[in-house]
Amino acid sequence: MDLSRTLTGIGAALLATALLANPAAGAPGDTPPSTRDFGNGPERNETAAVDEASTGAFSARTLDVPPAASTWSLRSHRGYPRQNVLPVQPENPDDRSIKLGLVPYHSIAPKLNALQKSSNRVSAEIAGKSAGGRDLYLVTVTAPESPWEAARQDHWRALIEENPGAAKRDRSLRAGYKTPVWINANIHGNEWEGTDGALRVIERLATATDPATAAFLKRSRVYVSVSLNPDGRVAGTRANGAGFDINRDFATNSQPESRMARDVVIATQPFVMLDEHGYTGTTLIEPATPPHGQNYEYDLYIKHALPNALGMEKAIQQLGHAETTRADIPFRDYAPGDWDDWPPIFTPMYAIYQGAVGHTVEIPLRVNNADYNNLPVEELQRRSRINTDVAAATIEAALTYADTNRGTLLTDQIEQFRRGWAGEPSPVIPDGFVDGFGPEDRYSTTFPRAYVIPAGTPAAARLVDHLIANDVRVRKALSGFTLNGHRYDRGDYVVDMRQPKRGLANVLLEAGRDISDLVPQMYDISGWSNGLLWGASVDSSRTAYPRVATRAAAKADPTGSVDAPRGRDLLLKLRDGNDVRAVNELLDQGIKLSRTDASTVVVPADARPEASSIARSLGVRFTAAPRGTKGEVFDRPVIAAAVSADELFVLRQMGFEVRTVSTAVLNAGFDLSGVDTLIVSSGLSYTALNAAAKAAVDAYLTRGGGVLTRGATGANFNAAAKVLPAVATAGRGDANGVVAVTGEGPIVGAGSPVHSFVYSPIWFTGTGFTVEQRYRAGATPLVAGHWQPGDTGTNGPAQAAGQAAVVSGVTAGGGNAVLFGTEPLFRAHPKGLFAPYARALFWTAS
Ligand SMILES: [Zn+2]
Numbered sequence: 001m002d003l004s005r006t007l008t009g010i011g012a013a014l015l016a017t018a019l020l021a022n023p024a025a026g027a028p029g030d031t032p033p034s035t036r037d038f039g040n041g042p043e044r045n046e047t048a049a050v051d052e053a054s055t056g057a058f059s060a061r062t063l064d065v066p067p068a069a070s071t072w073s074l075r076s077h078r079g080y081p082r083q084n085v086l087p088v089q090p091e092n093p094d095d096r097s098i099k100l101g102l103v104p105y106h107s108i109a110p111k112l113n114a115l116q117k118s119s120n121r122v123s124a125e126i127a128g129k130s131a132g133g134r135d136l137y138l139v140t141v142t143a144p145e146s147p148w149e150a151a152r153q154d155h156w157r158a159l160i161e162e163n164p165g166a167a168k169r170d171r172s173l174r175a176g177y178k179t180p181v182w183i184n185a186n187i188h189g190n191e192w193e194g195t196d197g198a199l200r201v202i203e204r205l206a207t208a209t210d211p212a213t214a215a216f217l218k219r220s221r222v223y224v225s226v227s228l229n230p231d232g233r234v235a236g237t238r239a240n241g242a243g244f245d246i247n248r249d250f251a252t253n254s255q256p257e258s259r260m261a262r263d264v265v266i267a268t269q270p271f272v273m274l275d276e277h278g279y280t281g282t283t284l285i286e287p288a289t290p291p292h293g294q295n296y297e298y299d300l301y302i303k304h305a306l307p308n309a310l311g312m313e314k315a316i317q318q319l320g321h322a323e324t325t326r327a328d329i330p331f332r333d334y335a336p337g338d339w340d341d342w343p344p345i346f347t348p349m350y351a352i353y354q355g356a357v358g359h360t361v362e363i364p365l366r367v368n369n370a371d372y373n374n375l376p377v378e379e380l381q382r383r384s385r386i387n388t389d390v391a392a393a394t395i396e397a398a399l400t401y402a403d404t405n406r407g408t409l410l411t412d413q414i415e416q417f418r419r420g421w422a423g424e425p426s427p428v429i430p431d432g433f434v435d436g437f438g439p440e441d442r443y444s445t446t447f448p449r450a451y452v453i454p455a456g457t458p459a460a461a462r463l464v465d466h467l468i469a470n471d472v473r474v475r476k477a478l479s480g481f482t483l484n485g486h487r488y489d490r491g492d493y494v495v496d497m498r499q500p501k502r503g504l505a506n507v508l509l510e511a512g513r514d515i516s517d518l519v520p521q522m523y524d525i526s527g528w529s530n531g532l533l534w535g536a537s538v539d540s541s542r543t544a545y546p547r548v549a550t551r552a553a554a555k556a557d558p559t560g561s562v563d564a565p566r567g568r569d570l571l572l573k574l575r576d577g578n579d580v581r582a583v584n585e586l587l588d589q590g591i592k593l594s595r596t597d598a599s600t601v602v603v604p605a606d607a608r609p610e611a612s613s614i615a616r617s618l619g620v621r622f623t624a625a626p627r628g629t630k631g632e633v634f635d636r637p638v639i640a641a642a643v644s645a646d647e648l649f650v651l652r653q654m655g656f657e658v659r660t661v662s663t664a665v666l667n668a669g670f671d672l673s674g675v676d677t678l679i680v681s682s683g684l685s686y687t688a689l690n691a692a693a694k695a696a697v698d699a700y701l702t703r704g705g706g707v708l709t710r711g712a713t714g715a716n717f718n719a720a721a722k723v724l725p726a727v728a729t730a731g732r733g734d735a736n737g738v739v740a741v742t743g744e745g746p747i748v749g750a751g752s753p754v755h756s757f758v759y760s761p762i763w764f765t766g767t768g769f770t771v772e773q774r775y776r777a778g779a780t781p782l783v784a785g786h787w788q789p790g791d792t793g794t795n796g797p798a799q800a801a802g803q804a805a806v807v808s809g810v811t812a813g814g815g816n817a818v819l820f821g822t823e824p825l826f827r828a829h830p831k832g833l834f835a836p837y838a839r840a841l842f843w844t845a846s
Pocket of ligand 1: 191277278
């Protein structure tokens with residue numbers, strides 16, 4: 001049976017629905033085909049994030065500015081083993097692993113402590129903390145090394161990246177470099193058995209007495225992140241403690257778990273990596289379908305990924321279970337778009353850019369979600385035993401592949417970095433390069449010669465620090481220069497694309513590509529762009545490299561300043577999320593702020609010390625207010641929010657105090673009387689409110705309460721509660737990407753970036769409101785991503801062109817309202833859109 005065709009059919013039918021007409025049934029992911037977990041699940045619009053504040057007092061909890069990358073480092077001037085006594089966590093009888101007969105989080109540290117005690121091959125460390133504060137373990141299994149031997153491994157690893165030519169010629173490196181393999185387990189918390197399978201392999205490697213294992217460990221280092229999502233493991237959730245899918249976070253690094261994984265892959269530079277997931281019915285082993293990421297050196301990847309997958313398939317066949325007679329290998333078995341490797345948001349795809357042959361492995365038998373609650377315990381445990389066998393077998397097979405092919409894997413990693421340094425085009429891959437490679441697999445790009453990022457804004461500093469944290473090399477101009485007719489200043493940043501990880505640099509900084517016509521559907525997002533969406537100016541130079549002296553930047557220069565004579569009131573423009581946070585921190589300190597328009601805040605002269613301190617900590621710039629500037633005084637807004645977890649995260653990151661609500665919370669009698677503005681984007685349906693709650697919402701609107709909505713849930717609320725007379729139209733449910741927009745209105749439109757992000761895009765028609773922002777007219781507004789029209793050729797980007805994407809207006813009760821058809825806070829990625837969103841929030845609260 002042609003499984004892939006069936007999947008395409010079901011997926012397309014599911015997705016091409018009129019979301020607004022039937023919001024309960026229309027969202028993608030309600031009844032996904034058995035082998036696909038839609039990346040952007042229905043919870044984003046249908047389940048509001050709730051926390052302790054929803055039943056108690058208003059929460060004062062705000063998020064701190066994200067911490068720097070973890071301080072863990074591979075280079076420690078120590079040999080191996082590096083044995084640590086890991087702190088043991090209290091026993092938690094509610095850990096969801098227990099019912100499945102699997103190792104609960106609290107048993108991992110004791111197990112690793114015992115293994116370290118009994119074997120000189122095992123080192124266990126804490127390489128980070130989860131969002132919920134749990135330890136993220138990293139285990140290294142290898143034969144003992146003296147400090148000198150470990151330092152030599154460090155030197156060789158660096159040589160491969162820094163000087164691939166020298167590495168290639170170095171015979172001692174070729175003979176003595178230990179093959180690095182990284183196993184990442186349990187990144188989705190309710191896909192448990194990767195952890196158990198990995199622990200089984202660690203234990204075997206630690207205790208085996210045969211000469212082959214001893215010799216293998218002399219040639220290899222096996223790194224294992226045992227559970228990358230302990231919060232989810234304990235709670236039985238896909239997401240981490242902050243409600244994020246970590247396996248969608250690798251272009252953004254908003255979560256500590258993805259930052260840890262990023263740091264591990266950079267530090268260990270693996271030849272091969274596995275990311276152990278579940279549950280797809282049949283075991284699934286990548287390589288993936290097209291579209292393939294156009295910035296890969298794909299030939300170097302697929303020549304190993306396919307045979308490694310075939311080896312893993314053979315290994316699960318040999319287990320002898322009726323459920324493991326074959327695997328789905330999407331590259332071999334699925335239709336284009338059914339399981340692609342296009343965005344760099346997934347761990348293995350990200351790892352490819354770091355030099356690894358990365359694979360997602362999906363173990364077969366479902367034990368989570370409804371099955372976890374409904375299946376008999378014996379059946380769950382039977383499934384988990386088979387799943388653990390599959391996880392262990394795939395890991396063992398990958399270790400064997402890496403060991404057997406260590407010479408060519410080394411050569412090919414060297415080649416990847418060499419091409420980057422040389423600025424060579426990626427080669428054209430011929431049909432039949434591996435079995436099944438055809439024209440549909442051929443994706444490539446032309447790398448620009450350089451990017452230039454003008455310095456001086458918090459957005460530029462954030463982007464530069466993000467690039468550096470990802471091991472992208474950034475240089476600082478030592479004097480002013482001209483490039484392609486533009487004048488740049490001393491201190492501006494230059495990304496020379498002749499660098500070992502040029503693919504990663506480009507996949508983050510480039511606009512991306514409109515791939516709507518290439519495949520019928522995609523697995524997850526098809527558009528992202530740190531270059532277009534993070535609020536910094538990023539210029540690309542196709543062929544010219546700036547003629548200017550530069551030096552390597554280890555971090556971005558500080559950007560904060562107070563540029564005003566003493567005694568003068570200060571102005572702060574709300575152009576970045578940090579500007580918004582600065583406002584909230586000043587309000588928190590009791591400073592009386594006012595604003596002259598939606599984006600201009602006046603800080604009194606006597607608050608200069610506080611402003612100076614915040615300028616330093618947040619990198620924001622205060623300027624002099626013209627004499628006599630008078631604004632409208634405003635206060636900390638009181639916000640009730642029915643929002644998704646990512647939106648709640650960003651709101652708190654900007655320093656807003658938020659009380660979370662939902663249909664259920666309002667139905668339980670939530671008091672709206674003190675609320676300034678109500679955000680509706682997830683889990684709040686006006687029609688599902690009981691009579692008392694409806695009356696409370698009506699009274700809130702009648703007295704002029706503010707409203708801010710996003711997406712289909714918000715648009716439905718707008719219509720049902722009669723907030724603004726705007727009529728919403730939705731594009732296909734899975735349509736997503738970077739769109740070009742034009743700013744018109746005074747709140748969101750003015751001074752906003754000219755690109756925005758959409759997922760399930762919406763536009764508004766009608767009269768009686770102000771258009772803040774429109775989808776670009778004239779050409780398709782979709783710059784990068786996947787957005788097809790519906791079956792009848794409607795609701796595509798052509799129909800959205802020129803239509804209103806964001807609108808503002810005044811409600812019948814006199815309150816301010818803003819409706820977003822775009823996704824300004826999506827997964828905390830489009831950071832350049834945070835401030836426009838916050839301006840809308842302040843305005844609706846006023
Ligand atoms: Zn998964």
